[in-house]
Amino acid sequence: MPDFSLTPEQESLRDLARKFARTEMAPHAAECDRAARFPDEIYRKAYDLGLMNLNVPAEYGGSGLALFEQCLIVEELAYACGGMTTSVIANCLALEPIILGGSPEQKERFLKPFCAQYQFASFCLTEPSGGSDAGALRTLARREGDQYVLNGEKCFITNAPHASLYTVFATVDPSLRHRGITAFVVPRSTPGVTPGKDEEKMGHRASSTSTVRFEDVRVPVRDRLGADGEGFALAMRTLDQTRTPIGALATGIAQAALDHAAAYSLKRHSFGKPISEHQAIQIRLANMVQAVHAARLLTWHAAWAIDRGQRGTLESSIAKCFASDSALQVADEAIQTFGGYGYMKEYPVEKLLRDAKLTQIYEGANEIQRSVMARELLRAYA
Amino acid sequence: MEIVVCVRPVPEAETRLRVAPNGQTLDADGVKFVLAGYDESAVEQALLLKEAVAGSTVHVVACGPAPRTEEVLRASLALGCDRATWVEAPAEFAADSIRAAGAIAAVVRSPLPDLLLCGKQGGDDESGLFSGALGEHLGLPDLNYVTDLRWDAGTSRFRFQRATEAGAERWEAPAPLVVGLQQAWNDPRTAKLPNILKSRKATVAKVHADPSVPPGAGQPEKFELPAPRTGAKLIEYKTPEEAAQKLVRILREEAKVLP
Numbered sequence: 001m002p003d004f005s006l007t008p009e010q011e012s013l014r015d016l017a018r019k020f021a022r023t024e025m026a027p028h029a030a031e032c033d034r035a036a037r038f039p040d041e042i043y044r045k046a047y048d049l050g051l052m053n054l055n056v057p058a059e060y061g062g063s064g065l066a067l068f069e070q071c072l073i074v075e076e077l078a079y080a081c082g083g084m085t086t087s088v089i090a091n092c093l094a095l096e097p098i099i100l101g102g103s104p105e106q107k108e109r110f111l112k113p114f115c116a117q118y119q120f121a122s123f124c125l126t127e128p129s130g131g132s133d134a135g136a137l138r139t140l141a142r143r144e145g146d147q148y149v150l151n152g153e154k155c156f157i158t159n160a161p162h163a164s165l166y167t168v169f170a171t172v173d174p175s176l177r178h179r180g181i182t183a184f185v186v187p188r189s190t191p192g193v194t195p196g197k198d199e200e201k202m203g204h205r206a207s208s209t210s211t212v213r214f215e216d217v218r219v220p221v222r223d224r225l226g227a228d229g230e231g232f233a234l235a236m237r238t239l240d241q242t243r244t245p246i247g248a249l250a251t252g253i254a255q256a257a258l259d260h261a262a263a264y265s266l267k268r269h270s271f272g273k274p275i276s277e278h279q280a281i282q283i284r285l286a287n288m289v290q291a292v293h294a295a296r297l298l299t300w301h302a303a304w305a306i307d308r309g310q311r312g313t314l315e316s317s318i319a320k321c322f323a324s325d326s327a328l329q330v331a332d333e334a335i336q337t338f339g340g341y342g343y344m345k346e347y348p349v350e351k352l353l354r355d356a357k358l359t360q361i362y363e364g365a366n367e368i369q370r371s372v373m374a375r376e377l378l379r380a381y382a
Numbered sequence: 383m384e385i386v387v388c389v390r391p392v393p394e395a396e397t398r399l400r401v402a403p404n405g406q407t408l409d410a411d412g413v414k415f416v417l418a419g420y421d422e423s424a425v426e427q428a429l430l431l432k433e434a435v436a437g438s439t440v441h442v443v444a445c446g447p448a449p450r451t452e453e454v455l456r457a458s459l460a461l462g463c464d465r466a467t468w469v470e471a472p473a474e475f476a477a478d479s480i481r482a483a484g485a486i487a488a489v490v491r492s493p494l495p496d497l498l499l500c501g502k503q504g505g506d507d508e509s510g511l512f513s514g515a516l517g518e519h520l521g522l523p524d525l526n527y528v529t530d531l532r533w534d535a536g537t538s539r540f541r542f543q544r545a546t547e548a549g550a551e552r553w554e555a556p557a558p559l560v561v562g563l564q565q566a567w568n569d570p571r572t573a574k575l576p577n578i579l580k581s582r583k584a585t586v587a588k589v590h591a592d593p594s595v596p597p598g599a600g601q602p603e604k605f606e607l608p609a610p611r612t613g614a615k616l617i618e619y620k621t622p623e624e625a626a627q628k629l630v631r632i633l634r635e636e637a638k639v640l641p
Contacts, residue, residue: 008453009582012460016578050575063575 004300010072013065017073020049021080029081032206033351036198038162039084039206046088047118051077055092055241056099060107061115067241068303071248075296078252082355083206085249087120090158090207092245093363094121096238097167097183101225110185114165121165124154124212125235131156132368134169134235135178139214141170148172148184148224150192150217156362160195160210164188168214169231181231185223192217203354240313243363244306247299247319250327250359254292257327257334257352261285264338275337284337288330295323314376321369324359331356383438383533383557384495387428388486388512389458390476391415391450392505401605407473408506408605415450417457420501420563427531427566428499429462435533441495445469445485445591446476452586460573460581471591479504479511480598485591487519494520496557497540502526502564511598513562523555526562 006014024042032039046052054070056062065073070092077085098110114121130136139152150170160166165187171180186193196211226234262285265276275281302315331353335342342349360366393399393408394416400409417425425442432438442458444451448470455466469485476482490498498520503510510526517524531542534554544551545564573581615632619625634640 008449008456009579012457012578012582013575016573016575019572048574049572058576058579063579 004297006072010069013069014072014076016049017051017076018079020046020051021077025077025080025084029084029206030348030351032081033083033203034205034345036200036205038087038198038208040162042084043087044118052088052118053091053095053115054089056095056111056115060111062095062111066303066307067244068300068307070245071299071303074245074248075252075255075299078249079256080252081206082249082253082352082358083204085252086204086358087159087207089245089249090123091121093158093238093242094123094163094165094167096241097123097225097234098185100237100241101183101230101234102185106185106223106225110165119165120159120163121167122157122160122163122212123238124157124160124166124168126154126156128153128155128211132365135181135232137169137171137181138174139168139170140174141172141182141184141219143172144218146221148182148219148221150184150186150214150219153211153213155211156199156209157195157212158362159208160212161198161208163195166193166212167225169235170214172228176229178232179229181235182228183225183231183234184219185225186214186217186219190217190219202357203351204358239364240311240316241306243316243320243369244299244302244312246359246363247295247302247316247323250320250323250356251292251295251299253352253356253359254288254295254323254327254330257331257349257356258285258288258292260349260352261288261334261337268338281337284333288333291326291330295319295326298322314373317364317369317372317376320359320364321366321373324356324366327356327359328353383431383435383497384493385428385431385438385440386490386495386498387421387424387440387442387458387463388498388500388516389421389425389442389444389454390418390482390504391444391446391454392418395419395505399607401607406602406605407477410450410473415453417454418501418505420503420505421454422501422570423566424499424501424563425458425461425463426568426570427563428497429571430567431497431531431533432462435535439464441465441467441490443467443469443486443490445471445482447471447473451476455586456581456584457573459584459586460578461571462577465587466584467587467589469589469591475591477507478598478601479507479509480515481595482591483512483515484519484595487516488592488595489589491520494522494558496559498522498558498560500560500562502528502562510562513560515598517560520558520560522558522560524560524562525553525555527564528553528561529563529565530567531561531563 050063053062054065058064127137141148141150168184168186172182173180192215194213199209265281266274268275298319302312302319305315306312334349341347394414397413402409428440432440440463442463444455452468459466500512513524513526527545529543534541539554539556541554617628
């Protein structure tokens with residue numbers, strides 16, 4: 001019998017995240033959004049409480065949580081601020097290739113010192129000329145003796161200006177397409193690594209995003225993850241792990257939008273009664289609660305499947321795609337419920353729409369998620 | 383220093399309370415229980431003293447039913463307490479502060495710790511009886527509404543203040559002592575994620591509350607929620623003079639609070 005109740009441990013973890021989100025993050029969300037401020041002091045507190053390197057095994061200094069527990073935490077954080085959550089969980093994405101593809105020696109050498117102090121890592125896959133078509137990436141890794149020389153540029157890299165470590169995907173031979181892609185761990189201090197200026201973004205403005213340039217960056221062979229040509233599969237396995245928490249992040253934004261809309265509908269009057277008594281508003285709220293509930297359950301199901309050892313590609317794509325589409329829809333409906341006030345920056349719901357939008361784009365655009373779903377689905381009929 | 387800190391589970395502040403069908407207790411169904419606010423301060427104070435006095439241990443004790451009591455003990459372990467004892471008792475037993483203090487006293491009596499701490503009052507019935515009752519049961523001096531509790535190693539005495547309506551009293555007292563705490567030096571800390579995970583696996587010692595501990599003298603007869611507040615009255619006016627006249631008339635004729 002499937003069980004949808006949380007264990008006391010899961011409740012405690014969710015309560016920790018909820019308390020942190022509502023007392024530390026929420027009071028600063030509007031200000032950080034307005035000023036596009038990267039709230040270092042909040043991220044440091046998140047690190048101190050163990051909310052940052054959630055997926056790193058405890059033996060290497062992380063929190064060692066299964067995906068389901070990660071999702072519980074991410075939803076709570078995103079309820080307070082989607083942008084801050086993106087920055088808090090970006091280490092999970094950046095470190096996952098090391099967790100999945102690193103040798104025990106590499107894990108010891110990279111993960112342990114990294115997790116022992118407050119710092120950021122960035123996942124460097126996307127390039128200016130291609131995001132979804134990762135097989136076409138152009139950053140070149142030329143072998144010279146026991147080193148690789150990296151040249152190229154990555155873009156839309158979360159936390160890049162603040163990161164001390166990058167996991168970088170480059171090709172040893174562009175003509176090999178996917179089969180040439182190779183993964184490396186590159187400390188920021190390596191000569192030739194240059195993060196760009198902070199991008200001005202529509203949402204997630206408490207997070208930081210920039211390009212990273214690699215100019216004749218010398219990387220020793222021992223910092224390569226796996227063998228030449230294994231990078232593409234590693235990137236895909238990484239995204240199979242990290243896609244589901246994006247569903248949770250979107251669910252958190254959607255839940256916040258629903259809560260704002262429902263509370264507002266009870267206190268806003270029109271035609272002599274609270275607007276919650278108008279059927280048009282009731283139907284909207286009913287649609288919103290369906291979307292939020294389904295997004296959460298799909299996310300939980302994907303996390304559950306992956307935690308049971310399944311690859312979960314279909315499930316996680318469904319969860320990420322549905323939850324992010326729902327977040328945009330629910331945030332939009334929250335604004336409509338607020339009417340003119342919803343469009344004003346003084347009210348909290350327009351930010352939710354801007355934050356929700358990114359969840360449809362990053363960590364695999366929803367077009368890609370749908371291709372994945374179709375591929376996985378049709379495989380069963382072929 | 384051996385410190386015992388006594389805590390109890392109370393409904394989370396945001397809970398919508400309902401009265402149980404018996405009319406005498408809270409309906410606990412679906413209610414989330416948490417560490418009482420002043421008890422959080424007591425745990426914080428115990429941990430601060432532990433950090434200040436080398437070799438100290440903090441033993442957290444709570445009396446009450448499953449699962450809420452075990453949960454607040456685990457929450458206290460996650461905050462940094464060294465060990466926990468659950469004195470299992472029905473909710474009605476534990477709701478009687480004097481009886482609960484008797485059951486806890488039986489467990490912590492030997493060997494007596496140097497300090498027994500609790501919050502100055504619970505976050506539910508706010509009876510404020512527990513520290514006094516615990517002192518009586520153990521035959522120890524007890525003081526409530528304590529702030530700024532410190533251990534002076536030079537004189538081997540506790541030094542602290544007591545908030546009164548007239549101001550702050552300064553006190554000093556030797557161990558062993560029972561203290562109801564108003565406030566710790568710091569805001570209560572938040573448990574870290576790895577410590578929460580560890581606390582789930584920690585051992586919570588369980589003993590049954592001694593049923594022969596007599597109840598306190600008074601027992602609640604009836605439990606009811608406050609009547610809903612009635613709507614505020616909005617005075618419509620064109621000039622301040624008119625507003626004042628209307629207000630005085632209402633206060634005199636309707637509210638009858640003016641002659």
